[in-house]
Amino acid sequence: MRVLDGRERRTAAAVLSETYALCEQALAWLAEPSLVWLVADRCMQAAQQADDPLVIAGAAWVVGNVRRNAQEDEAVELADDAATMLRPFLADGADEMRAMYGALRIHGAISAARAGREGDAWRLMDEGVDVARALPEGYTNAWTVFGVPNADITAVSVSADLLHGRKALEDARRVNPDAMPSVDRRARLWLEMARSYWQARDSAGALGALQRATSVSEESMRSHPLARSLAGELVTEGGPLVGSDSRALATRLGLTV
Incomplete structure (x- = not known):
C-alpha cells in the first residue's frame, strides 16, 4: 500500500x-x-x-x-x-x-x-x-x-x-x-443452548449441548471463554449425574480437573 x-x-x-x-x-x-x-x-x-x-x-x-x-x-x-x-x-x-x-x-x-x-x-x-x-x-x-x-x-x-x-x-x-456455512457459528448455536440450559439449572441439557458444540468445532470451544467457563461450572456445580462426563469434556477442552 x-x-x-x-x-x-x-x-x-x-x-x-x-x-x-x-x-x-x-x-x-x-x-x-x-x-x-x-x-x-x-x-x-x-x-x-x-x-x-x-x-x-x-x-x-x-x-x-x-x-x-x-x-x-x-x-x-x-x-x-x-x-x-x-x-x-x-x-x-x-x-x-x-x-x-x-x-x-x-x-x-x-x-x-x-x-x-x-x-x-x-x-x-x-x-x-x-x-x-x-x-x-x-x-x-x-x-x-x-x-x-x-x-x-x-x-x-x-x-x-x-x-x-x-x-x-x-x-x-x-x-x-x-444452513449456516460457518462451522464456528454452528458450534456457537449449541453453545448458546448450553448456556440457556445452564441458566435453567438443567445440567444434563447443558452438558449435552456443550458436547454437541464441541463435536461441531472443538477448536472453537477450546478457545471460547464461555465454553471453558461453562465446562468448569459443570464440573464443580453440575452434580453427580453429569460428574464423570463433565470432567471428560472439561479435559477435552483443555481444562485441568
Missing part, C-alpha cells in the same frame, strides 16, 4: 483492512487483549485510508467486536453510527452493502443485550432480521457471515444474554444449523 497512489492505494488499503479484520477474528480468544485492540485499530486506520463506506463500516464491525467485551454501550453507538453512514446507499446499493448494514444492526443488538438494554436489543434485532430476509435466498456475506441463518442464531444469543433462557431454547429449535 505504501508504494501506491490514488485509486490503487485505496484499493490496497481496503484489502489491508479486510486482512486485519481476518486477523482479529483469528486472535479474538487466543491473544492478549492489547494485541487484539492493536489489530482492530489498524483495521480501522486502513479502512479510513481506503475511503470506502463499506470498508469503513466493516472496520467498525471489527472494532465493535473488541469493544463489546468491556464497553457495551460504546459498541452499540459505534455500530449505530456505522449503520447510519450506510443508510443513504441502501436503496441503490449492492447486496454486500445491505448485508453490512444488517450485520451492524444485529451487532448492536448483541451489545445492547449485554448492556441490559432489552428494548434496544430487540428493536435492532428485528431490523437486522428484516434485512436478512430481504436478501436473495441463501445469501451469506463473506466478511460477517450475515444472512438469515446467522440472524436466527444471533437472536438466540440475544435471548441468552438477556437471561431469557426459555425463549433462547425455543428460538434455537427453529434454527437449521446445516
Whole structure:
C-alpha cells in the first residue's frame, strides 16, 4: 500500500483492512487483549485510508467486536453510527452493502443485550432480521457471515444474554444449523443452548449441548471463554449425574480437573 497512489492505494488499503479484520477474528480468544485492540485499530486506520463506506463500516464491525467485551454501550453507538453512514446507499446499493448494514444492526443488538438494554436489543434485532430476509435466498456475506441463518442464531444469543433462557431454547429449535456455512457459528448455536440450559439449572441439557458444540468445532470451544467457563461450572456445580462426563469434556477442552 505504501508504494501506491490514488485509486490503487485505496484499493490496497481496503484489502489491508479486510486482512486485519481476518486477523482479529483469528486472535479474538487466543491473544492478549492489547494485541487484539492493536489489530482492530489498524483495521480501522486502513479502512479510513481506503475511503470506502463499506470498508469503513466493516472496520467498525471489527472494532465493535473488541469493544463489546468491556464497553457495551460504546459498541452499540459505534455500530449505530456505522449503520447510519450506510443508510443513504441502501436503496441503490449492492447486496454486500445491505448485508453490512444488517450485520451492524444485529451487532448492536448483541451489545445492547449485554448492556441490559432489552428494548434496544430487540428493536435492532428485528431490523437486522428484516434485512436478512430481504436478501436473495441463501445469501451469506463473506466478511460477517450475515444472512438469515446467522440472524436466527444471533437472536438466540440475544435471548441468552438477556437471561431469557426459555425463549433462547425455543428460538434455537427453529434454527437449521446445516444452513449456516460457518462451522464456528454452528458450534456457537449449541453453545448458546448450553448456556440457556445452564441458566435453567438443567445440567444434563447443558452438558449435552456443550458436547454437541464441541463435536461441531472443538477448536472453537477450546478457545471460547464461555465454553471453558461453562465446562468448569459443570464440573464443580453440575452434580453427580453429569460428574464423570463433565470432567471428560472439561479435559477435552483443555481444562485441568
